[in-house]
Amino acid sequence: MAQRHSAGLLLFRRTSGTLEVLLAHMGGPFWARRDAGGWSLPKGEYADGEAPLAAARREFVEELGLAAPDGEVLELGTVRQSGGKVVTAFAIEADLDPEAVVPGTFEMEWPRGSGRLQRFPEVDRVAWFDLTTADEKLVVAQREFLRRLEERVDTR
Known part of the structure; x- marks a missing residue:
């Protein structure tokens, strides 16, 4: 079976000195009653030959119905989720x-x-969370992205 790849954008903001990230609760019947571990960065699969950043921007639009924001892009690398999918x-x-x-x-x-x-909706709700709360809500493998973001961003 071919390796599955997804790419996504993790938006972040600073509110009163607190770093917050935007997460999306996965839509559909499997996730309806799950909160902890039921949230993700807006992301989706892409095919060989598509640049991961281009895929992340495309998937942001598909999942949230809004244009991906412009700004400095920080690469957070990849993680492998429990099902084997590699997320950038x-x-x-x-x-x-x-x-x-x-x-x-x-x-x-x-x-x-x-x-x-x-x-079913791709995502059924979207919200901002501080990093501690986001760590509880995110799919386990994606929690590493929060640590990498915190290392890269000046939180003062």
């Missing part, structure tokens, strides 16, 4: 109103085996 992340300092998000949708058979296709 980039951080950009920018502010964004979570209420402005218009998530994209995906279609899947639900309930499984029913033969019925249903449409």
Whole structure:
């Protein structure tokens, strides 16, 4: 089986001296009741030959319905999630109103085996979190991106 790759943008801002990150709660029936470990940076898969940063910007638009912000891009490297997918992340300092998000949708058979296709939002909510709270909410493997961001950003 071919290696699956995703790329995403981790927006961050400073609010009263506190570093905050924008996370998206994964949509669909599997994640509906899960909070801890049910959040992710806005990201998505990309094919060989597509630049990871270009994919991260494209996926930001697909998942949140908003243009990816401009600004200095910080490379946060890659992590391997428990399912084997390799995620590449980039951080950009920018502010964004979570209420402005218009998530994209995906279609899947639900309930499984029913033969019925249903449409679900890519993400069902978006919010800003301080790094301690974000560490509790994020998918386990992606928590490393928070540590890398904190190392790279002046939090004074």
